Amino acid sequence: MKMGSECHQLIRKFYGLQEERIQVYHRFQDGFETYLNTAPNYDFAPYRQLVHDVTQEFQRISSDVIAIKDRLRDEHSQVELVKLLENIQDEEKKKLELTAELQVARQVVVDNSEEEHHKQEVTQVKKRLQQTVGRICEHMDDLKFESEDL
Numbered sequence: 541m542k543m544g545s546e547c548h549q550l551i552r553k554f555y556g557l558q559e560e561r562i563q564v565y566h567r568f569q570d571g572f573e574t575y576l577n578t579a580p581n582y583d584f585a586p587y588r589q590l591v592h593d594v595t596q597e598f599q600r601i602s603s604d605v606i607a608i609k610d611r612l613r614d615e616h617s618q619v620e621l622v623k624l625l626e627n628i629q630d631e632e633k634k635k636l637e638l639t640a641e642l643q644v645a646r647q648v649v650v651d652n653s654e655e656e657h658h659k660q661e662v663t664q665v666k667k668r669l670q671q672t673v674g675r676i677c678e679h680m681d682d683l684k685f686e687s688e689d690l
Contacts, residue, residue: 550616557605565639569639576646576647580651602629624682624683631679635673638672
C-alpha cells in the first residue's frame with residue numbers, strides 16, 4: 541500500500557472518530573437535559589452512570605486518535621498532520637471541560653433562577669464553548685487542506 545493511501549486511511553479513521561465524538565456529545569447533552577428535568581429532586585444515579593459511560597467513550601476515542609497520531613508521526617513522518625491532530629485533541633479536551641462547566645452552571649441557574657449573575661455565568665461559558673468549537677472547526681479545515689496533498 542502506498543504511503544499516501546495509508547495516510548488517507550488514517551485520516552478517514554480520524555474523521556470517523558470525530559463523528560463518534562459528536563454522537564457521544566449528543567448523548568451526553570440529552571442525558572443532562574433529562575437529568576435537569578428531574579429538578580428539584582434530581583435523579584442523580586442515571587446521570588452519574590451516563591457521565592461514567594461518556595468518560596469511557598471519550599477515553600477510548602482519545603486513545604484511538606493518539607494511535608493514529610503516533611502512526612502518522614512514526615511510520616509516515618507527517619509532522620504537520622500530527623500537529624493538527626494534537627491541536628484538535630487539545631481543543632476537544634477544553635470542549636469537554638467547558639461542557640461540564642456549562643452543565644454545572646445550568647444546574648445552578650435551575651436551582652437559583654432568581655439570581656442574575658448565575659445566568660451571566662452560563663452565557664460566558666457558552667461563549668467560551670462556542671469559541672472552542674470554532675477553533676476545532678478551523679483545525680479540521682486545516683487538516684482537510686493538509687491531507688489533500690498526500
